[in-house]
Amino acid sequence: MxxxxxxxxxxxxxxxxxxxxxxxxxxxxxxxxxxxxxxxxxxxxxxxxxxxxxxxxxxxxxxxxxxxxxxxxxxxxxxxxxxxxxxxxxxxxxxxxxxxxxxxxxxxxxxxxxxxxxxxxxxxxxxxxxxxxxxxxxxxxxxxxxxxxxxxxxxxxxxxxxxxxxxxxxxxxxxxxxxxxxxxxxxxxxxxxxxxxxxxxxxxxxxxxxxxxDDLLAAHTRVSGPAQGSLGDHTVVESRTTGRQLTALIRPTGPLSDDWRASMPTLEELVLAHLRNPDAPALTPTQTPSPAESGSGAASGSASGSESESEETRA
Amino acid sequence: MVAYRIDRRSGVATYVQIVQQTKQALRLGLLMPGDKLPTAREVVEATAINPNTVLKAYRELEREGLVEARRGLGTFVRKSLGTAPADSPLRTELDAWAARAREAGLDRDDVAALFTAVLEKHFQGDPS
The missing domain is CATH 3.40.50.300 (P-loop containing nucleotide triphosphate hydrolases)
Structure with a gap:
């Protein structure tokens, strides 16, 4: 087994x-x-x-x-x-x-x-x-x-x-x-x-x-804020501007600035945002570049770790 | 015994709903020390939710010292939950604050929004 x-x-x-x-x-x-x-x-x-x-x-x-x-x-x-x-x-x-x-x-x-x-x-x-x-x-x-x-x-x-x-x-x-x-x-x-x-x-x-x-939801944040706001180097899955407001689904790479109101997406929002935006980067925690260098999995591991940390500070 | 009601549209994580409903039952005296919580099998059969979700909720309740798992027997209530005393000094202060807010011309929704914002700020990330 x-x-x-x-x-x-x-x-x-x-x-x-x-x-x-x-x-x-x-x-x-x-x-x-x-x-x-x-x-x-x-x-x-x-x-x-x-x-x-x-x-x-x-x-x-x-x-x-x-x-x-x-x-x-x-x-x-x-x-x-x-x-x-x-x-x-x-x-x-x-x-x-x-x-x-x-x-x-x-x-x-x-x-x-x-x-x-x-x-x-x-x-x-x-x-x-x-x-x-x-x-x-x-x-x-x-x-x-x-x-x-x-x-x-x-x-x-x-x-x-x-x-x-x-x-x-x-x-x-x-x-x-x-x-x-x-x-x-x-x-x-x-x-x-x-x-x-x-x-x-x-x-x-x-x-x-x-x-x-739970991990996938925690790795993503739904944010809204002023249309001219900058999302910095967070990974943007989807973003949309309506009038003066910008709403986006992102994968935060660090703490969010105070300009943004953040909330946890629902599973359906997460799925739809990824399907509507085929070019958004995939998120698969088991991304192993090649079997030969499985040791480099530590890199992706620490990346997902920082995501969950930022989630905790934000939640 | 409690029966859990899962609201998928509430936006509250399912395991949190189970924790909250258990605590609510403890506050209302529907669950008393020594009572047995439904088994994971019973909960998932009735609600069609994932068994790991139930176990996660029970672990959380156990971590807070409210229930204990007895091997092979089930999960049992250890202690009940008292409500916040109605005549505490905190309540008096809040009462006075609400009166001042009203005098200042805030309506019910303004006060609720303000209170929720402060609540969010101070209890950020705490399990409810």
């Missing part, structure tokens, strides 16, 4: 001539609940499929639970966006298939408990189920396998608000009880806020933000 659930190094995937994912580097510690966020077509599904071992990368490597995706497969649960199930099987048959395909790992009680939450008739055929019910069956299959890493591609998209809340609760219990690492994608940030403690923001095939959500 390693303390890293998922790690990508310069990972890239190309479909014909288009790069769906490029130069993707991050590390996800075990036991986290990670949101993979980005607009449609950003590369979220490609990343999850690479981690699940369903796609092979053109570039770089992805390490899953300390090994390659194929060797980790028995310990990984993956639910694709379209929730593929056998339409001709009944719910009960589907769960029995799950038990047969996962010998030694299957938790039949958990599978039935999750499926039962939605008033599912065990004799109903998968073909006849609603989108939300299919999601429930797919999650029951993935969770009953007792995976160490759970990869969920847009898991909540088909669910009504009630089922979404309930199933998110089920996922959080899984994380609390078994320390399962959960990676789930969505293009709706609000859906994941609160449930996730780690963020991977992907825009246009590249990692824009990666890290603990």
């Amino acid at each position: 390693t303390d890293t659930a998922l790690e990508a190094a310069a990972l890239g995937k190309r479909f014909r001539r288009r790069w769906a994912l490029r130069d993707c580097t991050f590390r996800l510690p075990a036991g986290r609940v990670c949101a993979v966020v980005g607009p449609n077509g950003a590369g979220k599904s490609t990343l999850l499929a690479l981690a699940a071992g369903l796609l092979a990368p053109e570039d770089g490597t992805v390490t899953v639970l300390g090994t390659d995706p194929a060797s980790a497969r028995a310990r990984v649960g993956y639910v694709a966006q379209d929730k593929p199930l056998y339409p001709q099987l009944t719910v009960a048959e589907t769960l029995r298939t799950g038990a047969d395909l996962n010998p030694g790992r299957w938790d039949a009680a958990a599978a039935e408990r999750i499926a039962a939450g939605g008033d599912l008739d065990p004799k109903a055929r998968v073909r006849s189920l609603s989108g939300g019910q299919r999601t429930r069956v797919a999650l029951a299959l993935a969770l009953a396998k007792r995976p160490e890493l759970l990869l969920l591609d847009e898991p909540m998209a088909d669910l009504d608000p009630l089922a979404r809340h309930e199933l998110m609760g089920v996922l959080m219990v899984q994380a609390a009880q078994h320390g399962t690492t959960i990676v789930m994608s969505s293009h709706v940030v609000a859906e994941l806020e609160g449930s996730c403690d780690h963020l991977l923001l992907i825009g246009d095939g590249r990692v824009r933000l990666a890290g603990e959500i």
Whole structure:
């Protein structure tokens, strides 16, 4: 058992001539609940499929639970966006298939408990189920396998608000009880806020933000002040002038001058500001220049340290 | 036992909301010494928030000496929270200050803004 659930190094995937994912580097510690966020077509599904071992990368490597995706497969649960199930099987048959395909790992009680939450008739055929019910069956299959890493591609998209809340609760219990690492994608940030403690923001095939959500929020400040004010050498992610006022989202490099009113951004503001400004520098704490000089990670470490210090003095 | 209500739009960090609501329950006597807080599993099942958030809130309460974690048993209230006495000299001073502010022509919003600004200045970064 390693303390890293998922790690990508310069990972890239190309479909014909288009790069769906490029130069993707991050590390996800075990036991986290990670949101993979980005607009449609950003590369979220490609990343999850690479981690699940369903796609092979053109570039770089992805390490899953300390090994390659194929060797980790028995310990990984993956639910694709379209929730593929056998339409001709009944719910009960589907769960029995799950038990047969996962010998030694299957938790039949958990599978039935999750499926039962939605008033599912065990004799109903998968073909006849609603989108939300299919999601429930797919999650029951993935969770009953007792995976160490759970990869969920847009898991909540088909669910009504009630089922979404309930199933998110089920996922959080899984994380609390078994320390399962959960990676789930969505293009709706609000859906994941609160449930996730780690963020991977992907825009246009590249990692824009990666890290603990609390750290990422603390590294950024929303400021407003007079339009002629200078933001000095703080890193500006986004800035906008309205009349005499300037508002900006910045990464402070030191204390802010008194001209600025500062506040903590919300996760959604942080995500939107980075997506609206593709040229803003990415922030990924695990930026390791190359494997050979991993010692130079101290440089980026001290940089993020000063950011959190300035946060403390300011907060 | 308390039930936490998480408001995602409040702008207050989720773990802080749990800390605040626990303290509020302690002040109101809804939680007494010896009472057990809900387990992380119970909280996340009901609220769908991240379990680490609950644990972070409980650690914070423990650090402040309000609760204690007993291995394998759960988290228990150690002491209750008294409210600030209503007749303290501080209250009298504040009372007089508010009266002067009104005489000076400030309205309720002016006073609230002033008070909040001073509060911010002196309690900057303190956990609420």
